[in-house]
Amino acid sequence: MSTVEARGTITIAVERCKGCELCIPACPPRVLRMSADHNETGYAYPELLPGCTGCGACLLVCPDFCFEVYQYETPILHEVGAIGDLGGPES
């Protein structure tokens, strides 16, 4: 198993999201992706993958005020499966 360190996390107001996708390229560690599901309004919304740094870039670019940002006092490790099997660095 590999692990990914998360220095921060976010909360996402899924029901308010209008699916504009501005947060996806704005995220420096690229840990946001759009969902396959849709919210009640019919829009896809962002989902968080392990590795958030709590930088707050998503909050700055979200037109619909969908993000709250937190930084952990001590970083958290998330288990993410066998990335090492693909030739990546073992952690």
Next chain:
Amino acid sequence: MSDRPVLPELPTLPTDAPPSEPARQLGHFRPRLLLHEDHDLCPGCGEPLAIRTLLEVIDEMGEAENTIGVVGIGCYTAFTSTMDVDLVQALHGRAPSVATGAKRMRPETIVFTLQGDGDMVNEGLQEVLHTAARGESVTCVMLNNGVFGETGGHMTATTVLGQRTKNSLEGRDAGYHGYPILIADLLAPLGGTAYAARGSVHDAPAVGRTKNMLRRALETQRRGDGFSFVEILTMCPTGWFVPTAEGPGYLNSVLGAVHATGELRNAERLVTTAELLQAAKDDAGRREEPLS
């Protein structure tokens, strides 16, 4: 078939509640001076980003109870019911004149206007020019997306050449539609202007730079140095006929290529948009040169 390795399916993390682990909250959904988050603007709109930044600067400067905003007519007018500062609704383009009156009657307050490019440059160009020339101690904030967003995405005076809008479907043509007005270039050299800058909200660093510009503009007003002006380029994917995700790139490459971002006037230092564009070009050229 691609021979790239298939990455394992990464688990998504819960994001519906604050973390249970000890953590410090860095950012809230909305700025303190916005009463609630809901609004009816289109997906991918840049105006809420500019309004968040403006409200944060007013709050951080400790002027929340001492600020009067004068709002023009445009999509941003939707925020007049949720912005928690004293507001006056002005007629189309007349906000700088209303702000002049508010500031003269209440000189101890911070007075700003919030206008769009259609409102300020098409409907009320003379108001802002005279307010700047008189050196009124107010701050005018203009959200520039190159279209009349609220009335359906028609061409404005700041629409750049080649830009598609509802009434320039083949792109703005100089021979038929005329040339865009660079409003910041008109205001910056006037004797009454103490600060003029053009920012953008196409990505997080640009939002940060725009926030600094707004702070300098309001500090200029607080010192009583004269007129201050901040133009903010904002996305309008609906008006531009581009997908929301391509809005920031379009803003930076199409509008940003004409309305270059940077400070045009800071006290006696005066720069033109043409010089900002040349500086950006030189900078890009230097970055492409191989390191020796």
